[in-house]
Amino acid sequence: MFITSAPTNENYDIGFTELLLRIGFTLCVSLIVTMVLLSGFWQVNPGLCQTAVELTYLFITTAVFWVVWYTYEKNSPSVNIMGLGFLIVTVLEILQIIYFLGLGIQPENFADMGIRYLAVSRTVQIIIIAVMVAPLKCKLNKWLGIAMALLTSFLLSYAMFHFPSVSPASAFAKSALYCIFIIGSLLTLVLIKNRPFGKDSLTYKYICLALIVVITSDLSLAIYGDEITFFLVFGHVTKIAYMYYLFKGIVENVLTHPYIKIESVNVHMSKIINGLPLGLMVFDADYSLAFANIKAEEIFGYNCNEVRESDELKELFARQFYVTNKSDNLNHKMVKVKNRQGADINLRVYQWALGEEGYIQLIIDAKKEQELENLHLQTQTVLNSMKNLFLLLDKNKYIVQCNKAFLQMIDLSEEDVWGMTLERFTALMQCTWREVLTEAGTEDKLNKMYEAILITSSGESKEVMFDLAPVYNVERVLVGYIALGIDVTRLKAEQLRLQQQEKLAVLGQMAAGIVHEIKNPLTAIKRFSQILKSQTTDERLRSYVNIIETEANGVNQVVSDFLSFARPRAPALKPISINNLITSLSLIIESQLFIKNVTLKMDIAKEERTVLADEDQLKQVIMNMVKNAIDAMANTIRPMLILSTKYNKKNGEMAMVLSDNGKGMSAEEISKIGTPFYTTKDAGTGLGLSVCLQIIKQHGGRIDVNAIAGSGSTFSIILPCIDNVI
Structure with missing residues (x-):
């Protein structure tokens, strides 16, 4: 990470102005060298001067190849292509020098082989530079590359002897050939201009310099004739400058620049470490x-x-x-x-x-x-002493800190929560949020209050009120959020209980008057029906009287249930054993189930704790539940009721569980459980289960329902053990 981002002290970018200055300097030096050579040395020793120039070319091309070859694995594909291409140029330069020296090996009827190799070498240079500019991604194998370069050199040399008629020997042909070279160099410059510079930017910039210099060289060599003139010498001198810039670009890229960059990275890393x-x-x-x-x-x-x-x-x-x-x-x-x-x-x-x-x-x-640990410990101690819930989030809403009250509420450890995103925490806790309306005068729009309902890891539902506020640094840049909350589960339950008591108080007053007004005529109806039944022998009249009595008893049951619901009596609490209670009811339950052909399976917990309860009211609840289960299994082929007791040591609770394989309940039916006068039975009052729920609530317990339509229902009557009763 540090290497790629480390700054460098050297600026390797060659701007347009510097490019012009370098070109101008190169041409001036070339002009001075040309004037010195033309002062008499070149005219006296033309062969020696030509050989020296060609050997200089050969040295530079060979040096370029060996530099690339020994750094092949670390180079980019473009630089490697250039190195292999200069191997081809080196072979052609060697052959050109051999034929130029006139060793007597030039075939008869062939044009000047030196000029032919010069033309092919120059063409190969243009092609190699053009290919190098192309965006290459795949890297050629080192040995395969050198084999291909040598094979190409051999094929080009071999082709020289099969086309003897093609020769740039005439002055016009030479000039035309150099013009083609100039056009190729110009096209390559255009390609380099449009190519984005990357790792090899140094190489490309020096190639630009080399191409501009070689254009002046080709232009000079295209103008000169057969005599030794200024343009001939200037062309050869600038050609050496061209090869020098190619060599410098490669050396800077693969040798000098990496070491300078490493040194710069070392300096940068030293600053970081220090x-x-x-x-x-x-x-x-x-x-x-x-x-x-x-x-x-x-x-x-x-x-x-x-x-x-x-x-x-x-x-x-x-x-x-x-x-x-x-x-x-x-x-x-x-x-x-x-x-x-x-x-x-x-x-x-x-x-x-x-x-x-x-x-x-x-x-x-x-x-x-x-000292830092003590400061952190003191801060955490203060937070843990708070009864309110505390949660700290970073700007990306990751949980970075919370207090003990929050962890106890959700029943998780610090390791489970810290580093978790708010979104993931919401999904884990099955949390639903509702924004509470804030005051209109609040300046910061990020200050919001939420009401949330979540399910803890133990399966308990919690209602929480949270005040979420942003945290800013000294520059008013958002760095996180802080949430302060309070568990309002008990408060909500108490409010609901008080509301229910108020409703029941009003309902009780109404019920007392209604029951009084109904029971008086109902008693008269029952007495007169009994008198009629005892004094008549007409069977049809007696059947009518039986119907009157049955309906009167039904009305009396509804009125009694209504009165029990509206004005429940306070339970007479005393310690009892749930296991003993279930065992004492087993004979009564078995007799009722036997009549309906229902199988009973009992599972009594081995470990139990006593509970504070009204035994008669609990029996009323259990028998009512059993009756509902029997009715639910009326159309079941093999009806079965499972009655069991369980002890939850973690929560300190005893449970009586009734499971049947009857018709079950839909989600809508479950949501309406406990609603007065709601029933799914043809002859039900809709008050039995409401009374059961009310009795269990008075005992500080609850009734959990788990049911699926068509797959049976499970009712769990849960009561706190004596040790957990406050």
Whole structure:
């Protein structure tokens, strides 16, 4: 990460102005060298001068190839293509020199072979540079590349002898050939201009310089005739400059630039390491201190050079920070040392192995670390003492801190919550949010209040009120959010209970009057029907009287249930055993189930705790539940009722569970359980289950329902044990 982002002190970009200056400088130097050579040396020794120029070309092309070859694996595909291409050029330059020297090996009836090789070499150079400019991604194998380059050189040389009639020997042909070279160089410049520079930007910029210089060289060589003129010498001199820039571009890219960049990265990394607020030391394989950052030097009062140059200090550091195994990584160890002033320092040391090269030790002043830990501990202690819920989020809404009250409410540990996103936490807790209307005068629109309902890990439903507020730094930049909340589950339940009591109080007053008005005529109806039944022998009249009595009893039951619901009596609480209660009712339940052909299966818990309850009211609830289960299994082929007891040690609760395989209930029916006068039976009153729920609530318990339409229902009557009753 640091290497790719490290800044460099050198600016390798060649701007347009610098490009013009370099070109101007190159042409001026070439002009001066040309004038010197034309002063008499070139006319006296033309062959020697021509050979020297060609050998200079050969040296540069060979050097370019070997530089690329020895750095092949680290180079980009474009640079490698250029190196292999210059191998081809090197072979052609060698053949050109051989034929130019006139060693007597030129075939008869062939044109000047030196000129032919020169033309082919120059063509290959243009093609190689053009191919290099193309955006290459795949890397050619090193040995396959050199084989292809040598094969290409052989094929080009071999082709020279099969086309003897093609020769640029005439002055016009030479000029036309050099014009073609100029056009090729110009087209390559256009390609380079449109190509985005990347890793090889240095190479491309030097290629631009080389191409501009070689255009002047080709132009000069296209103008000269057969005599030694200014243009001939200037063309050869600028051609050397062209080869020099190609060579410099490759060398700068594959040799000079990487080392300068590494040095720059080292300087950048040193700044980062020295900027660490922790001490860092590097020891070599001989336990000698090799490096220490500024913080480490501040802790000890010695700099790294002092320790390395002093045998006494070197031995002291080696002894104090000696490790038995350099290849081990240590979480931490405590070391007590003396600084330059002789004061004792307690250090916490962490170690990382560097293989066989040594190891790194990170040192922390234990005193300052303890101060930070104490500050954090004090902050966490204050938060944990709060009864309100506390939650701290970063700007990306990751949970970074919370207090004990919050963890106890959701029944999770710090490790489970810290680092979790708010979205993930909401999904985990099956949380539903509702924004509460805030005051219109609130300045910060991020200040919001929410009402949330969540399910804890133990399956308990909680209602919470949260006040969410943003946290800003000194520059008013948002850095996170803070949420303060309160668990209102009991408050909501108490409010609901009070509302229900108020409703029942009003309903009780109405019920007393209604029952009084109904029971008086109902009693008269029943008495007169009994008189009629005893004094008549007409069977048809007696059947009518039986119907009157049945309907009157039904009305009486509805009125009694209504009165029980509206004006429930207070339970007479005493310690009872749920297991004994179920066992005492087993014979009565079995007799009712036997009549309906229902199988009973009982599962009594081995471990139990007593509960405070009204035994008669609990029997009423159980028998009512059994009756509902029998009715629900009326059309079941093999009806079965499972009656069991359970002890929940974690929550301190006893449960009576009734499971049937009847018709079950839909989600809508479950939501309406406990609603007065709601029933799915043809002859039901809709008050039986409402009375049961009311009785269990008076006992401080609850009734949980789990049912699926067509798959049966399970009712769990849950009561707190005596130890958990407040």
